[in-house]
Amino acid sequence: MICRHCHRAPISRPRRLCWSCYYRPGVRELYPSTSKFGRRGVGNFYGTRPLPAFPTNAAPGSPEKIEVLAERAQLKLNLWHPDDATHATPALAVAKAG
Numbered sequence: 167m168i169c170r171h172c173h174r175a176p177i178s179r180p181r182r183l184c185w186s187c188y189y190r191p192g193v194r195e196l197y198p199s200t201s202k203f204g205r206r207g208v209g210n211f212y213g214t215r216p217l218p219a220f221p222t223n224a225a226p227g228s229p230e231k232i233e234v235l236a237e238r239a240q241l242k243l244n245l246w247h248p249d250d251a252t253h254a255t256p257a258l259a260v261a262k263a264g
């Protein structure tokens with residue numbers, strides 16, 4: 167296998183880079199880790215976090231709700247607000263948020 171940056175030297179460093187590309191400033195940042203242990207995404211945590219400022223009207227499982235959850239995770243907030251819309255109480259959540 168050859169280096170994915172210079173396409174000349176054999177791979178000898180992580181991220182499928184050769185030695186000189188891996189240690190050349192700026193090159194390593196262009197190629198994210200290929201390791202299954204590499205840290206990616208917004209991270210993970212366990213415990214209680216502050217509640218989000220507002221509940222969401224997005225239906226459970228909808229792309230909008232997933233977008234809201236991703237935003238909350240990025241802000242390190244609790245993923246779930248007690249007044250979020252559910253399948254059982256979609257109208258209640260709309261009335262509270264509206």
Ligand SMILES: [Zn+2]
Nearest residue numbers: 169172184187
């Ligand atoms: Zn290289």
